[in-house]
Amino acid sequence: MSTQLAIETRGLVKVFGEKRAVDGVDLAVPAGMVYGVLGPNGAGKTTTVKMLATLLRPDGGEARVFGKDVRTHADAVRRRVSLTGQYASVDEDLTGTENLVLLARLLGYTPAAARKRSEAMLDAFGLTDAAARQVKNYSGGMRRRIDIAASILNTPDLLFLDEPTTGLDPRSRNQVWDIVRTVVAHGTTVLLTTQYLDEADQLAARIAVIDQGRVIAEGTKGELKASVGPGTVHLRLRDAGQRPDAQRVLARVLGTEVQPESDPVALTARVSGHGSERGAAEEAARALSELAGAGITVDNFSLGQPSLDEVFLALTDRTSTATATTTTTSDAKGTAAA
Ligand SMILES: Nc1ncnc2c1ncn2[C@@H]1O[C@H](COP(=O)(O)OP(=O)(O)OP(=O)(O)O)[C@@H](O)[C@H]1O
Numbered sequence: 121m122s123t124q125l126a127i128e129t130r131g132l133v134k135v136f137g138e139k140r141a142v143d144g145v146d147l148a149v150p151a152g153m154v155y156g157v158l159g160p161n162g163a164g165k166t167t168t169v170k171m172l173a174t175l176l177r178p179d180g181g182e183a184r185v186f187g188k189d190v191r192t193h194a195d196a197v198r199r200r201v202s203l204t205g206q207y208a209s210v211d212e213d214l215t216g217t218e219n220l221v222l223l224a225r226l227l228g229y230t231p232a233a234a235r236k237r238s239e240a241m242l243d244a245f246g247l248t249d250a251a252a253r254q255v256k257n258y259s260g261g262m263r264r265r266i267d268i269a270a271s272i273l274n275t276p277d278l279l280f281l282d283e284p285t286t287g288l289d290p291r292s293r294n295q296v297w298d299i300v301r302t303v304v305a306h307g308t309t310v311l312l313t314t315q316y317l318d319e320a321d322q323l324a325a326r327i328a329v330i331d332q333g334r335v336i337a338e339g340t341k342g343e344l345k346a347s348v349g350p351g352t353v354h355l356r357l358r359d360a361g362q363r364p365d366a367q368r369v370l371a372r373v374l375g376t377e378v379q380p381e382s383d384p385v386a387l388t389a390r391v392s393g394h395g396s397e398r399g400a401a402e403e404a405a406r407a408l409s410e411l412a413g414a415g416i417t418v419d420n421f422s423l424g425q426p427s428l429d430e431v432f433l434a435l436t437d438r439t440s441t442a443t444a445t446t447t448t449t450s451d452a453k454g455t456a457a458a
């Protein structure tokens with residue numbers, strides 16, 4: 121196995137009773153980026169992270185972190201990684217400052233250096249005003265920020281962030297996102313698990329989509345999007361009453377399924393364009409002119425790459441048959457072979 125990678129797994133397995141929570145996961149995470157592991161509830165994200173962080177022993181396969189086997193070199197792995205998640209290390213009864221100073225002391229800082237580091241972190245995470253309050257009185261967003269601050273006191277080479285923004289409001293999510301970007305800019309590799317496609321889209325350079333303990337697709341965002349086709353048209357009509365007609369016209373011209381959106385004047389459709397962006401643009405233009413020809417007024421129109429939401433739906437649809445799983449994985453995997 122290569123040692124250039126922050127994480128490399130082959131056929132990683134974890135079984136709980138009858139349940140194969142992680143069922144043969146292959147990952148190759150290059151150092152220095154945010155790598156997204158995207159999957160729904162119960163997909164096996166936390167179980168995978170716990171094995172990589174040496175908190176759970178794999179039942180099968182191999183996993184290496186910076187070239188070190190998580191089973192046989194757990195100590196070496198632990199020295200280089202840090203983890204935040206449901207199992208974060210902050211103490212609810214201590215204040216923000218007390219928590220960070222204590223952790224810094226445990227990491228070997230002198231009292232003065234621990235205090236200085238703690239102040240700098242609280243400042244960087246926008247927690248200076250809350251520094252003297254017990255963590256149990258923090259809001260969800262503040263709690264998440266102190267968790268991350270605690271986990272990067274000693275800048276780790278690899279940081280696991282297990283659903284760092286689940287349950288946060290949009291403003292707090294943005295703050296956490298900024299922190300993640302800063303951490304990566306300082307050279308830490310981040311493995312981020314999330315159920316949110318937009319989060320993976322915002323932060324991750326590469327993404328593994330996992331479902332039912334397996335990687336069903338892997339690649340850059342661009343590769344994943346390209347794997348479902350070159351484009352998607354979104355359009356808004358002047359008159360909601362014309363939507364059924366518009367839907368028929370689009371389905372005929374584009375030859376794909378047309379999705380009505382929750383907004384009663386909006387429609388979305390995949391454009392195949394025979395696989396090319398130019399073809400997609402031509403098809404979209406033809407669709408527009410046919411809509412005009414049918415007397416349908418379009419107020420707003422866009423042709424863009426499919427969203428990760430669309431990618432995810434397409435992938436999880438395809439995996440309902442076992443043969444499709446193989447095709448999808450190899451299609452999207454592109455250059456990821458280690
Ligand atoms: N200690 C355990 N004992 C038994 N089953 C478990 C245990 N931990 C996880 N599982 C099961 O393994 C599967 C994967 O769980 P995991 O927590 O890894 O999913 P996840 O992707 O992190 O989900 P979520 O998004 O809800 O956090 C689930 O079906 C879960 O119920």
Ligand SMILES: [Mg+2]
Nearest residue numbers: 165166167283
């Ligand atoms: Mg989880």
